[in-house]
Amino acid sequence: MKFKNIFLVALLVVILWACNSDDNGVTIEPPxxxxxxxxxxxxxxxxxxxxxxxxxxxxxxxxxxxxxxxxxxxxxxxxxxxxxxxxxxxxxxxxxxxxxxxxxxxxxxxxxxxxxxxxxxxxxxxxxxxxxxxxxxxxxxxxxxxxxxxxxxxxxxxxxxxxxxxxxxxxxxxxxxxxxxxxxxxxxxxxxxxxxxxxxxxxxxxxxxxxxxxxxxxxxxxxxxxxxxxxxxxxxxxxxxxxxEADHDNDGVPTHLEDLNGNGYLFDDNTDLKSENSSTSIATVPDYLDTDDDNDGILTRDEISDEDGNIILPYPDTDGDGVPNYLDPNN
Incomplete structure (x- = not known):
């Protein structure tokens, strides 16, 4: 089951830090x-x-x-x-x-x-x-x-x-x-x-x-x-x-390839962020933890595998637009 937006936890930390005193009146310095x-x-x-x-x-x-x-x-x-x-x-x-x-x-x-x-x-x-x-x-x-x-x-x-x-x-x-x-x-x-x-x-x-x-x-x-x-x-x-080699969501795409912008930080790579944000039932999850990266209802592994379950390389790109099917909700 997908967990709710991981950044909510970071927000909680910010809220706690925003408090400038404890119950004893001791001042807490903000970061x-x-x-x-x-x-x-x-x-x-x-x-x-x-x-x-x-x-x-x-x-x-x-x-x-x-x-x-x-x-x-x-x-x-x-x-x-x-x-x-x-x-x-x-x-x-x-x-x-x-x-x-x-x-x-x-x-x-x-x-x-x-x-x-x-x-x-x-x-x-x-x-x-x-x-x-x-x-x-x-x-x-x-x-x-x-x-x-x-x-x-x-x-x-x-x-x-x-x-x-x-x-x-x-x-x-x-x-x-x-x-x-x-x-x-x-x-x-x-x-x-x-x-x-x-x-x-x-x-x-x-x-x-x-x-x-x-x-x-x-x-x-x-x-x-x-x-x-x-x-x-x-x-x-x-x-x-x-x-x-890590594949955290076991979707067939190695974790290092889910760093789409190449900055070494996985938590800002979320192909379907817009559709996840507009949904009331789907949490926002970075690609490396998402089993359906483009949120099209077809699992990423299924979009990159043949009928026998073998991974197809390079990953299929049906319309030839440079975006593989598993990252393209239109394919």
Whole structure:
């Protein structure tokens, strides 16, 4: 069953934030506007990148016992001659809309994140919306570790981590959107190696680092354990072990292809938004969670499959207008 407009939850957050005092008369500060934090975050990140390095020499010439873990350090003392991160990391800019983080002003502000591929990996390439099996460590810019996976990697739904607002939507748990962005630059490891005792290990996995502003993290929230200060840029070290291509609604169209505008954010892609809004019985649902993307009464999977249920590639476009049938309510 489709759930009601996911953005209603974000609206609830805005309403709660709009209250300026609690029952005891204590003033509650409203969240800052994106325009207030973006430059401050960037300055803090750049300062970190200019004063820190990672163990790039070990990655360039791995010693026999190297564990392929990223180690960060300050450029000082014996390490005064190290190459700073600012000279080694790549950048990407994404647009963040206020409503994505529970604000109501409707502003769109560009934010820059910084990423490093220390080792590409030899397996399947990921996207930022797939199911990923990772080992990670999260840090603040003062090098405080606020979270990490255990010795065993953990599966994450990278798409769900980008959910708008600061609450969960059923199985979609809002987390740090920036955490998902690094995945698209890495590849998984090779086939698992089975040990004599029946255990297995994955080798040649992708290793990366990403640093991003607070709007791609928890912004004015405190994170899942309340241990991340408001407006904190975040650092994640990532080991990408395995990838499963995601198809969240099982409609035959991989989730990454349901990002129609190509901005890496799935919640603003809704082909049948107009017809859903005009209906009293159909909720508004982004394409990647919608089994009938054009709301024409024919399931998406049926519109892209032959009589035997095999997916037809390229997807059928009966009238040749460049819009495949499953996105075209007229076909």
């Amino acid at each position: 800052k506007a994106l325009s207030e934090t973006v430059d401050q975050d960037k300055d803090s990140i750049v300062e970190y990148l200019e004063t820190h390095f990672y163990n790039y020499e070990e990655f360039q010439s791995p010693p026999a016992d190297f564990d392929y873990k990223i180690v960060l350090g300050k450029i000082e003392g014996d390490n005064a001659d190290k190459t700073p991160l600012i000279d080694m990391m790549e950048t990407e800019t994404v647009t963040v809309r206020s409503e994505e983080i529970g604000l109501s002003s409707g502003k769109e502000v560009e934010h820059t994140y910084y990423y490093l591929v220390a080792r590409q990996g030899l397996g399947v390439k990921s996207t930022s919306v797939d199911s990923v099996y990772v080992r990670y460590e999260g840090l603040l810019l003062d090098d405080t570790v606020f979270g990490a996976s255990s010795a065993s990697p953990t599966w994450f739904d990278a798409a769900g981590l980008k959910a708008p607002g600061s609450l969960s939507f059923g199985s979609l748990q809002k987390s740090a959107r920036g955490f998902s962005e690094i995945m698209q630059y890495l590849k998984a490891g090779g086939d698992p190696v089975v040990n004599a005792d029946g255990t297995f290990e994955i080798v040649d996995y992708g290793v990366g680092l990403i640093i991003f502003p607070s709007a791609l993290g928890y912004y004015s929230g405190n994170g899942p354990n309340g241990n991340i200060p408001s407006y904190s840029p975040m650092i994640f070290k990532i080991d990408l072990m395995a990838v499963n």
